[in-house]
Amino acid sequence: MNIFDDLLKFTVIDIVDVVLVAALLYYVYKLVKGTVAINIFIGIVIVYLIYLVTETLQMKMLSRILGGFMSVGIIALIVVFQQEIRKFLLMVGSTNISKRGKFFRQFKFLQTETANETDVDIILSACNKMSASKTGALIVLEHNNNLDFLTTTGDEMNIKVTQPIIESIFFKNSPLHDGAIIIANNIVKATRVILPVNNDKTLPSRFGLRHRAAVGITERTDALALAVSEETGQISYFKDGDFVMFHDTNELAEMIRKDLN
Ligand SMILES: Nc1ncnc2c1ncn2[C@@H]1O[C@H](COP(=O)(O)OP(=O)(O)OP(=O)(O)O)[C@@H](O)[C@H]1O
Numbered sequence: 001m002n003i004f005d006d007l008l009k010f011t012v013i014d015i016v017d018v019v020l021v022a023a024l025l026y027y028v029y030k031l032v033k034g035t036v037a038i039n040i041f042i043g044i045v046i047v048y049l050i051y052l053v054t055e056t057l058q059m060k061m062l063s064r065i066l067g068g069f070m071s072v073g074i075i076a077l078i079v080v081f082q083q084e085i086r087k088f089l090l091m092v093g094s095t096n097i098s099k100r101g102k103f104f105r106q107f108k109f110l111q112t113e114t115a116n117e118t119d120v121d122i123i124l125s126a127c128n129k130m131s132a133s134k135t136g137a138l139i140v141l142e143h144n145n146n147l148d149f150l151t152t153t154g155d156e157m158n159i160k161v162t163q164p165i166i167e168s169i170f171f172k173n174s175p176l177h178d179g180a181i182i183i184a185n186n187i188v189k190a191t192r193v194i195l196p197v198n199n200d201k202t203l204p205s206r207f208g209l210r211h212r213a214a215v216g217i218t219e220r221t222d223a224l225a226l227a228v229s230e231e232t233g234q235i236s237y238f239k240d241g242d243f244v245m246f247h248d249t250n251e252l253a254e255m256i257r258k259d260l261n
Contacts, residue, residue, distance in 0.1 A: 027088060027091060027092065028088065030091075030219060030220065030240075030241075031084050031087055031088050031091070031220065032084060037081060037083075037084050040080055040081070044077075047066065047069065048070070050062075050066060051063060051066040051067065051069075051070055054066060055067075087220065090149055091145060091220065091221065117185075117186065117260075118141060118161065118183055118184070118185060118186045118260060119161055119186055120253050120256045120257050120260070121253060122161055122162060122163050122166075123139060123141075123161065123166065123183070123226070124226075124249050124252060124253055124256075125163050126163045126166035126167050127139070127226055127228055127235050128235070128249060129163070129167055130166075130167060130170055130228045130233075131228050131233040131234065131235050132233065133233075134229075134230055134231070134232075134233040135167075135170050135171065135172060135228065135230065136170065136177075136210060136228060136229065136230030137166075137170040137226070137227065137228040138179070138180040138181070138195070138210050138213060138214060138225065138226075138227050138228075139166070139180065139181055139183060139225065139226040139227075140180050140181065140182045140183065140193070140195070140214075140217055140223050140224070140225050141183050141184075141223060141224040141225070141226070141256070141260060142182060142183065142184035142185075142189070142223055143221075143222045143223055143224060143259070143260060144222050145221040145222050145223060147182050147184070147189070147190075147217075147221065147223060148189075150182065150190070150193050150194075150195065150217075151182060151189055151190035151193060153179075153193050153194040154179055154180075154190045154191055154192035154193035154194065155176070155190060155191050155192050156189065156190050157181075157188050157189060157190055157191055158187060158188075158189070159187065159188040160186060160187060160188075161183055161186045161187065161188060165188065166181075166188075169181055169188070169191055170228075176191040176192055178192055179191070179192040179193050179194055179195075180192075180193045180194075180195050180213060180217075180225075181193065194213075195213035195214070195216055195217040196213070196216040196217060196220055197209060197212045197213050197216045198212045198213075198215040198216040198219060198241065199212070200215070203215065210227050210229070210230075211227055211229075211236060213225075214226075214227045214236065214238040215238060215241050215242070216241075218238045218239055218240060218241050218242075219240065219241025219242075220241075222240075224237070224238065224239050224256060224259055224260065225237075225238040225239075226238075235249075235252070237252055237255070237256070239259055
């Protein structure tokens with residue numbers, strides 16, 4: 001049978017298969033990006049390559065030792081990547097399918113609670129005010145991935161977003177000012193949330209834990225994050241584990257609105 005016959009047999013199921021594998025690889029990449037897991041993975045690949053070489057050269061003792069290691073490979077992988085597998089399942093399981101894509105949004109009327117659009121202008125006005133007074137802040141905007149698994153690290157809330165609310169949460173003497181807040185559908189869902197921190201050494205050393213936490217949450221989920229520096233008053237915007245540059249607040253507002261859609 002020639003290769004073209006095989007290509008012609010490419011069915012819809014094959015396309016779905018390829019798309020799912022691509023999505024899986026994307027999630028795995030997002031999960032291990034900037035963590036030690038990537039180094040462990042490289043280590044495993046190197047051991048496997050050595051094993052193949054010893055097999056080819058028929059180096060019996062070494063290939064038997066490495067072969068033994070390979071035969072328990074899947075169990076070893078589960079043990080070594082226990083944390084990552086846990087996070088991966090959490091990430092997949094916490095995706096709000098109804099919030100993903102235009103198709104599902106057609107069925108918004110089926111949702112029990114009315115989903116309000118997050119008011120980006122109000123949030124940015126609060127950030128500007130906090131920036132002027134050098135009040136530190138960390139705001140996480142939920143997107144498709146549900147962040148309920150993080151709210152338990154802080155205090156669950158249910159407060160409509162207003163400028164005075166955000167400012168008073170981060171006011172230095174407020175009991176709620178520490179940690180991050182999570183906003184979803186224009187509601188402050190949680191305050192004093194502890195976010196996963198990015199430990200990547202390549203981040204400039206001037207960025208402390210607040211900024212590393214913003215990188216950490218945006219690389220693990222599709223959430224967006226805004227940080228106001230207590231030291232410099234600078235507002236930073238994070239998406240997909242990276243800083244996003246912007247010229248002014250208007251441009252930033254446009255970007256966030258687009259990214260939340
Ligand atoms: N993992 C975390 N999750 C949420 N908030 C955090 C986390 N780590 C630190 N923070 C918040 O960041 C605040 C400041 O931390 P740090 O000074 O290290 O950050 P920074 O990036 O240098 O920011 P700044 O420029 O405001 O000083 C902490 O007081 C805390 O409120």
